[in-house]
Amino acid sequence: MTFANPAALWAFLSIFPLIALYFFKVRPQKKSTSALFLWNQIFEEKKQNGLFKNLRDLISLLILLLAFAAIILAMAKPTINWDDQTQNLVIIIDNSASMANLEEGKSRLDLAKARAENIVKSLSSSQTALITSISDSLQINVDSTSNRRSLLKGIDGIAQSQAPLKSQELSAITKNKGIIPNSRFIFISDSCFQGYQETAELELLKIGSKTSNIGITAFDIRPIPGKQNQLGIFFQVFSSYEQRQELELHLAQGEADQIVKIIPITIEPGLNAAKVLYLKDSRYGAWFLKLLVSDSLASDNIAYAQVDPPSPVRIQLDLDKNEAFFQRCVDSFHSAGQVMKAVNQSPEIIISSNGKNTGVNKIIFAPKGKSPFWEGDASPLESATPRVLLADHPAIKFCPLDTLDFEGAQKISAPENSIILVESTDHTPLLYKTTVDNTTAFVINMDPAKAQLYFNIYFPVMIYSLSYDLIGRDTLKKSNYLTGEILNISSPQKLIGPKGPKDTINNLAKLNEAGFYSITSDKKEEQIAVSLNNKFESRIFNTLSQSTVKAIDSSFPISDALMILALVLICSEAMLYHRRKLG
Missing domain, CATH: 3.40.50.410 (von Willebrand factor, type A domain)
Incomplete structure (x- = not known):
């Protein structure tokens, strides 16, 4: 046996004063009486009951001592460890x-x-x-x-x-x-x-x-590139029913009860094959996919998505020659999916053939002269055999640059803070990313005309990848997020969830509720959708x-048992004391 509070055992020392107090007798007070014979009978009875009286007093003392000991032991919290180890x-x-x-x-x-x-x-x-x-x-x-x-x-x-x-x-x-x-x-x-x-x-x-459950495990809705007023709808469901189910899916826009399309669906047991539908509609904003079923889990019967109008990258062309090739490239992306747009004012990116720092991020082809974006005077490079250093970098991972001809490359050096993606065999940078005075630029060390880049299939891919990497934008904005995901919120922005404002820690916010969130700032307000969409959670039974x-191991606590024993003993002594008082 061990004690969780062994210091309480020192209270046993107080038993000795208790015993001394119990045997302490009060001196009787003397009173005069006129007749002694009236008390003789009482004296005789007291002599006969003296032994019983002493025995009764001893029992009372033992009861009090036991009750006192039980209380002290309960305070010490005893435990019996059968295996000498408490887990x-x-x-x-x-x-x-x-x-x-x-x-x-x-x-x-x-x-x-x-x-x-x-x-x-x-x-x-x-x-x-x-x-x-x-x-x-x-x-x-x-x-x-x-x-x-x-x-x-x-x-x-x-x-x-x-x-x-x-x-x-x-x-x-x-x-x-x-x-x-x-x-x-x-x-x-x-x-x-x-x-x-x-x-x-x-x-x-x-x-x-x-139990039986059917849940939506995936939902996505996007405009179809190159086709106006048409949306693509992708969804997938899971069923834990043992039989096939015939149900309806309701597609709504704006509000959950504003139904746009009713989708009859046959659901097989288990994870069903994904389905893709096309809808002639050009409305942006909130979309809902609702599964009309009464099952054991309600949270996976509705999914949310947000469709925003296209926000193309604004690109300005500042080239000495062959500008038409770049114009055609940007226009092609604009007509196909409105991911790029040629502008003359307020550009996000400038595609240029000069190295001036105008404060706007740049893609610079055929560097020449002096520039803050490279070091040394540009002079022709005799051999420009490319060697890719960072093939997985987002800006070039879809472009096999080691197959391109970097004709017209110049003998330059990249600034110290640069990320060199491609270099020549003599370590001259052929494509690198650098930042000068908070302006970021990609420098492509080649003459596109001499290298016949305009006629290469990877020319538009390079323009697209470099542009999106410069502005730090995903190629496709998510139509919805999943519950539990972490969202990066910049300091001026505020996040309001389905149940009110959300707190951010180090500019990070957890999306822990399904529904629509608003990201607000002084300049604009943006809405995002969050859904469960998880086939493992919808499985219900593994x-x-x-x-x-x-x-x-379970047992009645010893401390509680000792306290109950102490109460029983104290009650017993109270009954004995009451009987003594009544004679």
């Missing part, structure tokens, strides 16, 4: 999207919390528990403690998340189990997440049974996962 618990509760699945009127999260509460109630007084919840990230709800009230309150405070569970978080727990030694890690989950095998090092307490949790 504390780390309880991890899955509160991801699939845990909202309803079973007999209760969510799986409620069932998991109930199981966790039962475990906490069975803890011995010397055991501690740490309560955590996990979905897209790990949250510590209650630090390691033996206080049951705090543990139960922490479990009750775990809220349902709309984000899927990230197995990387479980991997981190597994790798760092040694931080909390002598502990058992109990994971309470339905195992409906990608990478559920990561629970192998944890004791899995599986929640949930096989047949490949089994509970691995071992039996959890």
Whole structure:
């Protein structure tokens, strides 16, 4: 037996004053009486009952001593360790999207919390528990403690998340189990997440049974490049039903009840093949895809998407010759998908043949003379055999530049802060990216006409890739994000979610709710869509996962038993004292 609070045992020293106090007798007060014979009978009776009286007093003393000892031992918190090792618990509760699945009127999260509460109630007084919840990230709800009230309150405070569970978080727990030694890690989950095998090092307490659910696992909608007033719609669904289902999908725009198209669909068991539809419509803004079904998980029955009007990269041409080839290249991208647009004012990028720094990002062909974007006076380079250094760089990964002829290259040097993508065999930079006074430029060290670049199939690809890399824009803006994703928000911007303003930490915001978000600033307001769209969370029941949790020892706490014993003894002594008073 061990004691969690051994200092309380010093209270046993107070037993000696208690015994002394018990035997302390008050000197009787003398009173005069007129007749002694009236007291003789009473004296005789007291002599006959003296032995019983002394025995009764001794029993009362023993009862008080036992009650006092029980209270002191309870304060010391004794524990019997049969295996000489006390194992504390780390309880991890899955509160991801699939845990909202309803079973007999209760969510799986409620069932998991109930199981966790039962475990906490069975803890011995010397055991501690740490309560955590996990979905897209790990949250510590209650630090390691033996206080049951705090543990139960922490479990009750775990809220349902709309984000899927990230197995990387479980991997981190597994790798760092040694931080909390002598502990058992109990994971309470339905195992409906990608990478559920990561629970192998944890004791899995599986929640949930096989139920029926159909969910939208993918949704995308975009304008068709080169075709006006036409949208492409992509979606995919998953079904845990054992039979084929005939249902309807409602496509709505603007508001969830403004139906644009009703899509009849036959859904097979399991993950269905993706479908692509085309719709004659040119409306931008919010789009909804709703699955008309009453099943166990509601959050995957609707998906959201945002279609924004095209925002082409504004490009200005500043060339000495052959400007028509570049003009045709930009116009082709504009007519195909409105991803580029030739402008004369307020450009985002200038395609130029001079090295002047005008404060606008540039793509410079055929460098000549002096420029802040290169060092040395440009002079003809005798041999310009290319050698690609960074083939995976976004600006060139789709262009096999080692097959191009860098005819007309000049003998120049790149500034120290440059990223050299292609160089010649004598280490002369042929294509590099550099920044001067907050202006970034790509320098292509070749004469496009001499190198016959205009007639090469990769000419427009190069212009497109270099332009989008310069402005830091994705080639295609997402029509929707997934719950749990992290969004980068610049400091002047504010993010407002479906339930109100969202906090940002280091300009990062977590998209933890499905619906539409607004990104506002002084200049403009932008809207993005967020959906669950996760086939693992929609699966509802993972047949490949089994509970691995071992039996959890439970016993009535010894401290509580000692306190109950003390109360019983004190009540017994009170009854004896009452009988003595009544004679």
